[in-house]
Amino acid sequence: MSGEEIGIAARPRRYAGRADRRRRHRRGRRRGHRRRSAFPGEEPTSHRLGPACGPTIITPGPDRALWFTEYRAHRIGRITTDGVIDEFDVPTPGCGPFGIAAGPDGALWFTETAADRIGRITVDGHITEFPLRPHAVTVDGDGTVWFTEWGGNRVGTTAPDGSLTVHGLPTPHSEPHGIAPGPGGALWTALEIGALARIAPADGAP
Template sequence: MSVSKYAVGEGPYGVAVAGGEVWTTLVQAGRVATASGRTFDLDAAQSRPSVIVDGPDDAVWFTRNGDDRIGRIGYDGVVSAVELAGAPYGLCVGPDDALWCTLMSADAIGRVTVDGEVSTYPIGTAGAFPAMITSYGGELWFTLNQGNAIGRMNLDGEVTTYPLPTESAGPVGISAGPDAVWFVEILTDRAGRITADGKVEEFPLPAGSKPHAVAATDDGGCWITLWAAGSLVQLDAEGNVIEQVAFGDGSEPHGLALDQAAVWVALENGSLVQVEG
């Protein structure tokens, strides 16, 4: 595996491949940057831009966890934002081409259209701390970090909850694959997979690694960042670790995204990393 690093600024966190660029949120600096060297100031140092995705409208969208907004940067460089209270964090494009996000402090899921229309839907579990979110099978799936469960919501806001078999697992990252949804358990060093009928399987990861984000692959496997271990691992469709890439102590890998030829990882110590195999 070959590894290339691109210095992008303070605190890279989320990653998206969009519009011919690789984008990252700089959570500590209140900015968004690209691997090619473009930087976008959000005029709010404490905005804490976090998860970023390619939108349906020639733009990237991202959560601003520090000031209750969903940000947007067009491929043309125009920056804007929509207010959405509740500490937005996880973000995905839903089956309806709207932006769906978790609202950590509100125990709710938010929806923002590309025209700026905002709706919120309660998840029905107090103190569950919804984290990451993904779209799968025409619905929204999300991790409940303090609820120790995976949530599922249809477009009408109806929620189903699937408790995890391991107690105090701390699920965070989640990503839809071709036939199941992958997630990671940061407190118990496991990856998990849940099918549409609610069947959950768990797979061990290196002890003390604290998995954070996951990106599913077309072959049924996934890539996972190991925050505490400073590395990236690849799992096959059976949950076996088949590849590990080390970035070094203190690198703090968080978000990741896939393109056709590489895996891109945000290292909070200041770099975007391109991994090609």
């Protein structure tokens, strides 16, 4: 491992997959799509990617594979539990994909922190983008996609059709980063100012 890994996620069943900065043999399949294969033999503990990929966050997908963002290469990656890697170019150049999470619609949602957008990718690699100022993304227990707007001091939700609901944070310039669902249906976000914020459910539960 390189010592610079960030994201980690549980693989389906019993394996934990990790995004790391290693290179693997590449075979182009079509424009904007790449496929790599892990070496045969015993299951490795890591899978090499190109040195300029910058894999960042990884999450289980609805297709029993793991999906990850490549911040420096501006791609979304997919790795099967057999080590086969596919990569998909995001249409917006220099977008810097960062956070990623599986949505309730059978697709993956990701943030484009360098392009002020949220992206949606289907399991067959079709990407749709929506203009925002996102940083991290997660999905709550009801299947709602939530995101943080680091520069906008807000958290929000988005639907597959691109419709948005946003909530301003009470402390100015708090700069929300990561976000995750917590007990009781609330969402929690980590703030740059050294605090945590809790977003209560719409029904007003404590």
